[in-house]
Structures are given as C-alpha cells and as structure tokens.
Amino acid sequence: MRGRRNRKSAAAFVLAAILPVVLLVLSLNIGAYRIPPKAVWSTIIDAVVPGGTAEASPYADILFRIRLPRLLLALFAGAALAVSGASLQAIFRNPLVFEFSLGISYGAAFGAAMSLVFLGRKVPPQAAAFVFAIAAVLAVLLIAGKAASQIVTILLSGVIVSALFQALLSLVELFANPYALQSLIFWLMGSLGQATWDDLALTLPVIGVGVTALILLRWRLNVLSLGDDEARALGVDVRREKMLVIGLAALTTASATAVTGVISWIGLIVPHLVRMAVGADNRKVVPLSAAAGASLLLVADDIVRTAASFEIPIGILTSVVGIPLFIVLLKRSGKVWL
Amino acid sequence: MKIRVDRLAFSYEAFTLCVPSLTFADAKVTAVVGPNGAGKSTLLKCLAAVHPPPKGTVFVNGQDLSALPGKSRARLVGYVPQEPAFTFNYAVLGFVLTGRAAFIPALASPGRHDLEAAREALRFVGLDGFEERPFFELSSGERRLVLIARTLAQQSEILLLDEPTTFLDPRHESEIMELVRRLAVEKGKTVVVTLHALDMAVKYADEMVFLKGGAVVAAGPPLQVLDERLLRAVYDIDMGLVDVGGRRLIVR
Amino acid sequence: MEIVDTLGRKVTIPGTVDRVISLEPEVTRIIVALGAGEKLVGIDFFLRRHDHLFPLVFPPASRLPVVSNQGQDLHYEEAVRLRPDVIFASPSEWQAAEAIERKMKVPVAALASMGRFDGLLAEIGTLGRILGREGRAAALTSYIKAHLETAAPPSSGTGSGPRPSVYLSFWGSLVRTPVSYEPVEAAGGRNVASGALPDHLGTAGLTISLEKLLVWDPDVILIQGNYPPGERQVTVEGVLRDPRLASLRAVRTGRVHYTFGFWYWWDPALVLVETLHLARLFHPGSAPGGDLVRTGDVIFKEVYGAEGLFSALCRVLECHAWTTK
Numbered sequence: 036m037r038g039r040r041n042r043k044s045a046a047a048f049v050l051a052a053i054l055p056v057v058l059l060v061l062s063l064n065i066g067a068y069r070i071p072p073k074a075v076w077s078t079i080i081d082a083v084v085p086g087g088t089a090e091a092s093p094y095a096d097i098l099f100r101i102r103l104p105r106l107l108l109a110l111f112a113g114a115a116l117a118v119s120g121a122s123l124q125a126i127f128r129n130p131l132v133f134e135f136s137l138g139i140s141y142g143a144a145f146g147a148a149m150s151l152v153f154l155g156r157k158v159p160p161q162a163a164a165f166v167f168a169i170a171a172v173l174a175v176l177l178i179a180g181k182a183a184s185q186i187v188t189i190l191l192s193g194v195i196v197s198a199l200f201q202a203l204l205s206l207v208e209l210f211a212n213p214y215a216l217q218s219l220i221f222w223l224m225g226s227l228g229q230a231t232w233d234d235l236a237l238t239l240p241v242i243g244v245g246v247t248a249l250i251l252l253r254w255r256l257n258v259l260s261l262g263d264d265e266a267r268a269l270g271v272d273v274r275r276e277k278m279l280v281i282g283l284a285a286l287t288t289a290s291a292t293a294v295t296g297v298i299s300w301i302g303l304i305v306p307h308l309v310r311m312a313v314g315a316d317n318r319k320v321v322p323l324s325a326a327a328g329a330s331l332l333l334v335a336d337d338i339v340r341t342a343a344s345f346e347i348p349i350g351i352l353t354s355v356v357g358i359p360l361f362i363v364l365l366k367r368s369g370k371v372w373l
Numbered sequence: 374m375k376i377r378v379d380r381l382a383f384s385y386e387a388f389t390l391c392v393p394s395l396t397f398a399d400a401k402v403t404a405v406v407g408p409n410g411a412g413k414s415t416l417l418k419c420l421a422a423v424h425p426p427p428k429g430t431v432f433v434n435g436q437d438l439s440a441l442p443g444k445s446r447a448r449l450v451g452y453v454p455q456e457p458a459f460t461f462n463y464a465v466l467g468f469v470l471t472g473r474a475a476f477i478p479a480l481a482s483p484g485r486h487d488l489e490a491a492r493e494a495l496r497f498v499g500l501d502g503f504e505e506r507p508f509f510e511l512s513s514g515e516r517r518l519v520l521i522a523r524t525l526a527q528q529s530e531i532l533l534l535d536e537p538t539t540f541l542d543p544r545h546e547s548e549i550m551e552l553v554r555r556l557a558v559e560k561g562k563t564v565v566v567t568l569h570a571l572d573m574a575v576k577y578a579d580e581m582v583f584l585k586g587g588a589v590v591a592a593g594p595p596l597q598v599l600d601e602r603l604l605r606a607v608y609d610i611d612m613g614l615v616d617v618g619g620r621r622l623i624v625r
Numbered sequence: 626m627e628i629v630d631t632l633g634r635k636v637t638i639p640g641t642v643d644r645v646i647s648l649e650p651e652v653t654r655i656i657v658a659l660g661a662g663e664k665l666v667g668i669d670f671f672l673r674r675h676d677h678l679f680p681l682v683f684p685p686a687s688r689l690p691v692v693s694n695q696g697q698d699l700h701y702e703e704a705v706r707l708r709p710d711v712i713f714a715s716p717s718e719w720q721a722a723e724a725i726e727r728k729m730k731v732p733v734a735a736l737a738s739m740g741r742f743d744g745l746l747a748e749i750g751t752l753g754r755i756l757g758r759e760g761r762a763a764a765l766t767s768y769i770k771a772h773l774e775t776a777a778p779p780s781s782g783t784g785s786g787p788r789p790s791v792y793l794s795f796w797g798s799l800v801r802t803p804v805s806y807e808p809v810e811a812a813g814g815r816n817v818a819s820g821a822l823p824d825h826l827g828t829a830g831l832t833i834s835l836e837k838l839l840v841w842d843p844d845v846i847l848i849q850g851n852y853p854p855g856e857r858q859v860t861v862e863g864v865l866r867d868p869r870l871a872s873l874r875a876v877r878t879g880r881v882h883y884t885f886g887f888w889y890w891w892d893p894a895l896v897l898v899e900t901l902h903l904a905r906l907f908h909p910g911s912a913p914g915g916d917l918v919r920t921g922d923v924i925f926k927e928v929y930g931a932e933g934l935f936s937a938l939c940r941v942l943e944c945h946a947w948t949t950k
Contacts, residue, residue: 067836093872100869101835128460155855209695212675213888214852216695218797221832228800228834231869251480257467258474262458268423269527270447270475279479314507315461318482344821346800346832 047313051326055110058333062106063098065337070094104235108227109336110329111242112291113301117328118249119284120302121309121321125256126280127189133302134288137189137281138196140299142171143292145200147222148207152215160222161234161293168289171196172281225296225350227336238294245287246325252280253321260317298350300357301328307364375399376420376531376563381429383419390415390587392429397565397580402557404574404595405567407584408608413567414455416584417533420565421452433531447475451524455536457516459508465519466504469494472526487526494525497560498552514545521552532556534566538573546570550577571623575599583607596621628751630734631716631744638732638755639710645756646704647713648693648721650676651890652736655749657683658765658893658928659758666707667692671889677851677941678892682929699725711755715889737890742773742807745891765893768927772897773811775913776904788815789844789907792875795886796849797858800833808884808896809847812903812912817841835869845906846875850883854943861947882906883947894928898935902947918945 064075078094120133127136134140146167147160154163178192208216230238258266259276266273288302305328306320313319332349335356339349376397383390390412397403405413419426425439432438433449441449451472472494473487483491495501498518503511511519517537524532534553538546554577556562568574574581575595583591583598585607591598604612604623613624626638646667647653653672656662668689672679679686692703697715704712709731714722716735726733736752738745746766753762791814793802802818809816818841821831848859864870864881875881884906885899898921904912913920921935939945 067834068840096869096872097836097839101839125461128458130460151858213671214675214797214856217801218858221796221798221801231867248480254470254477254482255474255479257463258471260461261471264423265452265454265457266474267443268421268447268452268454269472270443270445272443276479315463316467318467340834340836344831344833344837346834348832 044319047319048322051323055114055326055329055333058330059106059110062333062337063102065341066097066102067340068097070097100232104230104232105227105336106333107239108230108235108295109333111239111246112227112295112298113305113328113330113332114246114325115242115287115291115328116298116301116332117305117324118246118321119288120328121306121317121324122249122252122256122280122284123302124306125260125317126277128260128262129190130307131303132190133300134284134292135197135299135302136193137285138171138175138193138200139168139285139288139292140297141197141200141204143168143289144223144297145171145204145207146293147296148204148211148219151218151222152207152211161238164293165289167200168292169285171200172285172289174199176278176281221348222296223350224348225298225353226346227295227332227349228340228346230294234294238290241290242287245283245290248283249280249287250322250325252276252283253317256280256317256321296348296350298332298353300353300361301332304357304361304364305331307361311364375432375434376565377432378420379430379432381416381419381426381431383415383426383428388412388415388587390419392416392589395582395589395592397563399563400557400561401579402553402564402566402577403580403582404578405565405582405584406569406571406574406607407590411584412587413584414535415587417452417535417565417567421450421533422446423452444475447527447529449529450531450533451527451529453520453524453532453534453537455539457520462507462509464505464507465495465500465511466491468508468519469523469526472523475527490528491522491526494522497525497555498522514541514548517541517545517549518552521549525556530561531563531565534564536567536569538568538570546573553577571604575621575623626754628734628755630722630751631737631739631748632719632722632735634722634735636732636734638734641757642710642755644707644709645711645713646692646699646707646709648697648699649713649715649735649737649889650679651738651892652713652748652752654679654682654892655752656756659749659753659756659761660930661756661758664756665689666709667704669693669697670695671697676888677853678895678934678938681934681937682892682894682925682931697721699729701728704729740803740805740807740890742769742811745893745896746770749893765928769893769897772924773900776812776897776900788813790815790817790841791845791847791907792817792838792841792843793884793886794846794848794859794864796830797852798832799859799864800835800838802831802833804829804831808900808903812900812907814845814903814907817843838870839873842874844875844878844880846873846881847884847903847906848881849886850944850947851885851887851942853941880906883944885944894925894934895938897924897928 064072074094075098078098082095082099116134123132124130143164146163150158150160150163174196175189175192178195179188211219255276258269258271263273306324309320309323309327313323335352336349339346339352378392378395381392405416407413418424420431422431422438430437438446469491470483470487473483473490477483477487495503498521500518500522537549550573553564553566557564578595580593581595581598582589590607591603599614601612601614615622615624628636628638630636643664644666645656645664647656648669650669650672656665662683668686668691670691670693672686673691690703692700712725712729712731712733714725714733714735716737722733722735736748738748746769749762749766753759791809793806795801795803804818804822806816818831822829846864848861861881861883865876870876884903885895901920902917918936918939922933925934926932
C-alpha cells in the first residue's frame with residue numbers, strides 16, 4: 036500500500052516536471068504568424084544540430100527571437116511568483132501572503148516610473164524596478180525592526196511600505212509628461228512580450244537560482260511554518276533561515292517583476308490550488324507550485340497572444356480570472372488553508 | 374542527563390521567576406506543580422532555552438544550554454508545548470518528521486534514517502496507523518500524542534512537556550502519563566512535566582517541585598515532600614491527604 | 626446662436642464671445658490660428674507644461690493662468706474668477722461637459738476633430754462662428770483642403786503605384802499603434818492596423834504582439850517623433866538594429882522613419898506638414914518636392930501668421946534630420 040502511494044506520488048512529480056516542457060513545445064507552435072508544425076520541427080532541428088542549412092530560415096527569427104524568449108519568460112516568471120508565494124505563506128504562516136505583501140510590486144512600479152519619467156533612457160526601467168523592489172523589501176524589514184520575524188509586524192510593514200510607494204507612484208504620475216505617462220501605464224499593466232534576450236540573459240539565471248534554492252528549502256519550510264518558538268525549540272536558527280527565505284523570494288520576484296511589470300495573483304492562487312490538490316506538505320507544494328505557476332502563466336500568455344488581434348495586458352487577465360477563481364476556491368473549501 | 378539550574382531569574386511585566394538552585398533527577402519523571410501563575414510554564418520555557426534567560430544559567434551535563442548552537446541544544450532538550458500553533462494541515466507523519474530538524478541541513482530533505490526515527494516515535498506513542506491522517510482531524514488526545522512523538526523523533530535525552538494532560542478526559546490523562554513514565558523507564562529519558570492535576574503528579578512522578586509566586590517552595594519525591602501544611606501553603610485552600618486502598622489521594 | 630458640438634449636444638452660445646477657456650489643446654490651437662488668441666483667459670495644463678510647439682506659436686500663453694490639471698479636470702475656482710463666456714471641453718470624457726455646464730452655469734461645447742480631417746474642418750467652421758471669425762475660418766478651411774489635395778496621390782492608378790502599407794509605432798512603444806490615423810491615408814498610405822478594432826470603438830490605440838507586426842510586414846514603419854530625442858523609448862536606430870525585427874521588409878529596405886504624431890488631437894499646421902512629409906515618404910517620385918523645413922515654415926506662417934515656427938520646432942525635436950531627405 037505504501038509502495039502504491041509512493042508510486043502515485045512519484046508519477047505526479049514526473050508529470051509536473053514534464054508539463055511545462057510539453058506546454059513550451061506546444062506554445063512554440065502558437066502565434067499570430069502561422070508556422071506549420073513540420074516547419075517548427077525542422078527549424079528547431081536545424082538550429083540544434085550543427086551544420087544545418089546555410090540560409091537563415093524566416094521562421095528561425097520568429098521562433099527563437101520572438102517566441103522562445105517570451106515563452107521562457109512566462110515559465111520562469113510564473114515559477115518565481117508561485118514558489119515565492121508558497122514559501123512566504125509557509126514562513127509567515129498566513130495563506131493570504133504573497134510577494135505583494137513585501138511591497139515588491141509597488142516598489143518595482145515606482146522604480147519603473149522613476150526611470151520612464153525622470154531618468155529617460157539612461158537607466159532602463161528594468162534596472163530601476165529591480166533596485167526599488169529590493170529597496171521596498173529592505174524598508175519592510177527595517178520598519179519591522181527586531182520583530183522582523185513576527186508575522187503581524189512584517190505584514191503591517193508590508194502594507195505601510197506598499198502604501199508609501201503607491202503614493203509616490205501617484206506623485207510621479209502627476210508630474211509626468213504625457214509621453215512618459217503613456218509608457219508608464221503600459222509598463223504597469225504587465226507584459227511578457229517586451230523582453231529581449233539581452234533582458235533575459237540576466238533575469239533567467241537569477242530566477243533559476245532563486246527558484247532552485249527555494250525548492251531545496253521545501254522541507255525546511257514545514258519546520259519554519261510551525262511558528263518561531265516551536266521551530267527554535269527544534270533547533271532551527273529561525274531568524275537567519277527566515278531572512279534567507281525572504282531574501283530568495285524577494286530576489287526572484289523582483290527580477291521577474293522588473294522585466295514583466297506587475298502580474299498579480301499567481302503568487303497567491305497557485306499555491307492554494309496546489310494545496311487543494313496534494314495537501315499542505317511543502318515537500319510537494321513548493322516544487323508543484325513551480326511547475327503549476329510556470330504552466331499557468333504560459334497558458335495565460337498563450338491566450339493573450341491568440342485570443343484577439345490585440346493583446347490584453349497579462350496582468351489584467353490574471354486579475355480578471357484569478358480573483359473570481361479565488362473567491363470560488365474560498366467558498367468551496369471553507370477554510371482557506373485546508 | 375542531569376539538568377541543573379543556577380541562579381535563574383526571568384521577569385516579564387509584573388511577574389518574576391527566581392530559582393537560585395534546582396537540580397532535576399536523571400532518567401526520572403519530575404512534575405512541576407503549583408497554582409496558576411506560579412511560573413510553571415515559564416520555568417519550562419527557560420529550561421528549553423527557547424528564549425535565553427536574562428539572568429542565571431541552565432546547565433545540562435555541565436554545559437551552559439543557552440551557549441550551545443541551536444542544533445546541539447535541540448539534540449539535548451526537546452520541548453512539547455501545551456498547544457501547538459498550527460496553520461497548515463500536515464499529515465501526522467509529516468508533522469512528526471519536523472522533529473528531525475536538528476539532524477537535517479537547511480537545504481536538504483529527510484532521508485530514510487529520519488523517516489525511520491519518525492515512524493518509531495509514532496509506534497512508541499501507539500499511533501502506528503495514523504501516518505497519513507490529517508492533523509486537524511485528530512482529537513485533542515491524539516494531537517498531544519503526535520506532539521510527543523515529534524519530540525521523541527528529535528531523540529533528545531531530555532523531554533520537557535508543558536501541561537500535557539490539560540483538557541483531556543480522565544482516560545486520556547492516564548494514557549499520557551503512562552506514556553510519560555514509559556519514556557523515563559523504557560528509554561531512560563529525563564522528563565519534566567508541568568501539571569495542574571496533583572493526583573497525576575503523585576501517581577506518576579518520581580520527584581515533585583512545588584512553585585508558588587515564582588519561587589520554589591519545595592522539591593523532592595512525592596511521598597516525602599507532600600503534606601497537608603505544604604498543600605495549604607501552596608494552594609491557599611484546605612486539602613487533605615488520605616490513603617485509600619494503597620493509593621494516596623488528595624481530598625478537598 | 627445655437628451650435629451642435631462633437632458629442633451631438635445642442636449648445637446655446639451668446640452673440641459676442643470675448644472671454645474663452647479651452648480645456649482641449651486642439652481647440653486652443655485653432656483659436657490662435659483664427660486670430661482670436663487674445664480672447665483666451667486661461668490655458669490648459671498640457672499646453673503650458675508639456676507641449677513643445679504651442680509656446681512658440683502663441684508666446685502670450687506663458688502669462689495665462691493654468692486652469693486644468695493632468696486629467697483635463699477644470700479648476701473651478703480659478704475658472705469662476707476668470708468669468709469666461711464659453712468653455713470648450715474635451716469630448717473624450719462625455720460627462721465632463723455636462724458637469725462643467727451644471728457647475729459653472731456657462732455654456733460648454735465639447736469640440737475636437739476626433740482624428741478626422743472632415744472633423745477638423747467642421748470644428749474650424751464652428752469655432753469661427755462662435756468667435757466671430759467666420760472669414761478667417763473660411764480662408765483656413767480652404768487652405769487646408771487645397772493643401773490636402775496637393776499632398777494626396779493621383780486618384781487613378783497612373784504613375785505613383787499602389788498604397789504602401791504603413792505601421793505606426795506610437796506612445797513610446799513598439800507594439801502600440803493607432804487603429805486610425807488619417808494623415809497616413811491622406812498621404813497615400815494604408816494603415817495596417819485599420820479594421821483591427823470594431824468600428825464603433827472609434828480611433829483607439831491597439832496593443833499588438835510583435836508577431837502580428839511580422840505578419841503584417843509593412844512597407845513602411847513610422848515612429849512617433851514628437852518626443853524630445855532623449856526621451857524617446859522607440860528610436861529609428863533601435864528598430865533597425867533590433868534582431869527580432871531583422872526580417873521585416875521595412876527594416877531591410879531602411880524604410881523606418883519618424884513622423885510627428887500628436888497629443889490631444891491635432892495642431893492644424895503641423896498636421897498639414899506631416900501629411901506632406903508622409904506623402905514624400907510614401908511616393909517619393911510624385912509628391913511635391915522642395916525643402917520641407919522651408920515649406921513647413923510657409924505653412925505655419927499661413928496658419929498662425931508668424932515666421933520660422935516650424936524651424937523652431939525642428940530645433941527642439943531635432944527633426945531636420947528626418948525631414949530633409
């Protein structure tokens with residue numbers, strides 16, 4: 036009996052690992068520019084196998100310069116947001132926490148605003164967004180002070196810092212000229228299609244390292260989720276390990292948000308969906324959240340790319356679908372955390 | 374494992390716990406009793422070194438407990454809180470596994486060894502078939518047993534249990550205390566429990582420590598230390614001691 | 626007199642109008658072009674703070690009080706103090722006109738071209754009647770009509786070839802494009818994005834995916850250039866160098882250019898210059914030749930009555946590079 040359960044569990048994990056890859060391959064075939072599936076395969080093979088055809092296929096540009104970076108960004112950003120959400124929920128012992136609660140989203144938005152409105156092209160919005168997202172997290176930790184590992188204090192600080200950056204953002208918008216304001220509004224709505232390989236060359240490895248580290252910490256999150264006193268009694272250096280988790284979550288989501296703009300709700304909803312399916316044990320929740328977040332964001336972006344001749348900003352799609360879904364989940368499950 | 378308390382002082386708000394000197398017997402069950410607010414839980418928490426006491430030292434086998442790194446301390450002392458704070462509905466085995474934290478590096482996951490220790494702990498407390506049961510679905514008594522199993526999985530020589538019998542019905546009360554005794558007798562653990570129920574203490578403890586107002590009023594084996602004058606002094610009401618059918622009972 | 630504004634509202638205007646507040650930059654520009662600039666008692670936020678052209682066109686604007694904020698909301702107390710005879714509002718916010726009229730008890734007309742030449746001509750006519758400048762309005766509309774005819778391609782298919790397909794990158798982003806932009810059509814081009822949104826949504830901005838741009842594969846790519854050069858997020862060099870766009874016809878043939886584009890609808894002189902500029906880009910053989918900067922100055926003089934206005938704008942936007950080709 037135990038063997039059968041383990042095998043089912045192992046199967047679930049294998050499926051979860053494969054799903055994003057399968058979706059990636061399928062998504063490569065989707066897009067405004069019709070490329071027949073055979074051509075997709077031959078282009079990929081030509082690129083991978085050395086000594087392919089000498090002439091550059093017109094499809095190669097689309098597949099490798101336009102689609103692939105966008106799809107990879109969707110996978111990595113989705114994983115980053117979901118894993119960070121799951122980790123933060125564990126250490127703050129509050130299922131309603133996600134990267135938003137640390138002030139990251141508004142910090143990044145303010146950074147982008149500063150860049151687009153005041154700094155012009157000298158400082159690209161991605162860099163400024165990242166810097167201010169991290170600054171927001173540091174501000175949250177600073178305000179919480181010594182009690183930084185206590186749940187209520189840090190959530191309160193998060194609310195304060197978010198409110199502060201939101202107000203500063205409004206201030207910048209007030210003084211922005213219409214040219215910059217347009218760019219800013221567009222950035223704030225969130226988009227996966229703007230990133231180039233140059234942007235991703237730095238972002239993807241950072242997210243990869245962060246997500247991997249958080250997945251390695253998955254069992255530790257079970258211990259930390261017992262509460263400070265109990266975890267300490269079990270021999271854990273609570274303050275240091277919580278800071279590590281917060282730091283990793285901040286790093287991954289700030290990197291993602293800096294490039295994609297604000298995409299909400301993935302960090303909150305995906306871990307919940309996963310918990311509803313497999314229970315609360317973080318050994319399962321964290322890696323499955325990564326896979327689920329990656330897959331969900333990829334599918335959402337596929338919808339954005341193909342639903343109409345114009346693109347809905349993906350942040351709006353995740354909110355419009357995510358919020359009602361979340362309400363349904365809340366009502367169905369009774370308790371939020373099962 | 375010998376626990377020795379030296380000049381311990383811990384105060385918060387209006388209350389001060391002050392214990393100039395106290396030793397806990399090795400491989401025995403010691404019951405800490407006293408009225409509400411006497412400082413029982415505080416004493417236990419100081420022993421667990423969850424928060425280092427501002428004054429005084431707790432020595433375990435001659436080592437200053439609060440000077441030890443967390444991992445080493447956890448391998449010496451295990452603490453079972455009265456009510457676990459829980460948010461997530463882990464399965465029983467998963468819950469018990471967290472007790473292995475001191476043996477598993479931060480970036481690692483439990484190995485076969487750890488799983489064995491957890492299962493063994495569950496067997497000892499009699500919750501064999503409960504591995505996959507969700508924690509929220511257990512009764513209070515079962516949850517207490519799971520907590521004890523977790524501390525057992527920690528494989529520490531000293532176990533500190535805070536009010537393990539509170540809110541349990543008489544049958545479960547006895548079950549828990551039987552288990553506590555088995556810990557000392559079969560496994561050679563040094564066990565310190567805080568108790569409200571005096572008769573439980575009298576029946577199951579090898580030693581008793583009476584606290585009142587943050588100070589130790591008396592300490593020693595129950596039959597020696599217990600007398601009506603002590604009870605009146607500690608609890609401020611009249612209580613009598615009666616021997617009935619070979620058992621010593623406390624009567625009000 | 627009674628007029629019908631762009632929202633279809635019937636508005637009763639007093640016979641003589643001496644004091645005017647305009648919240649719609651396009652209307653303000655036309656008022657100045659009609660020679661009625663001295664009737665302006667207040668200026669809106671955008672023209673005072675962010676428009677590069679207007680301070681050159683109408684220097685007295687710097688002395689007028691600012692009567693609105695970023696969102697084109699009227700500062701009521703300031704407006705009351707200025708005692709306007711009529712207020713011109715933006716048709717983009719339809720409740721705004723009603724609300725202002727209710728609060729100020731002053732006739733409010735919502736006027737704009739809505740991005741169409743016939744709308745512009747009608748607007749000029751209406752404003753001419755309201756401000757008592759009918760003669761000037763008639764002259765201006767004739768001038769605009771005549772100019773559009775010279776810029777337009779020959780109607781029958783002799784000589785100039787088919788209409789080139791054109792993609793406009795506006796509002797600082799490569800993937801945002803206006804669905805309808807008449808100067809393109811007037812100059813003999815075809816906006817690839819037209820028809821992408823249902824008609825009833827009017828002229829709107831569209832966000833596309835990069836792939837869509839590759840599907841359209843336009844002959845010409847136009848980038849909104851009336852940003853100060855240092856603030857341009859999308860640049861011609863950037864587009865030509867972007868590896869993702871390398872396969873585009875327009876990139877390979879180097880037909881990536883700046884054009885002016887507008888904020889808060891049109892400037893009547895600049896839209897004529899732009900149409901001419903575009904005609905030369907689309908049909909280099911058959912469009913009127915000559916130095917565009919000089920021609921631009923002539924147009925601006927005709928519309929606003931002052932010298933060297935277009936050259937001055939070119940200095941700010943550094944647009945001689947793109948206009949002298």
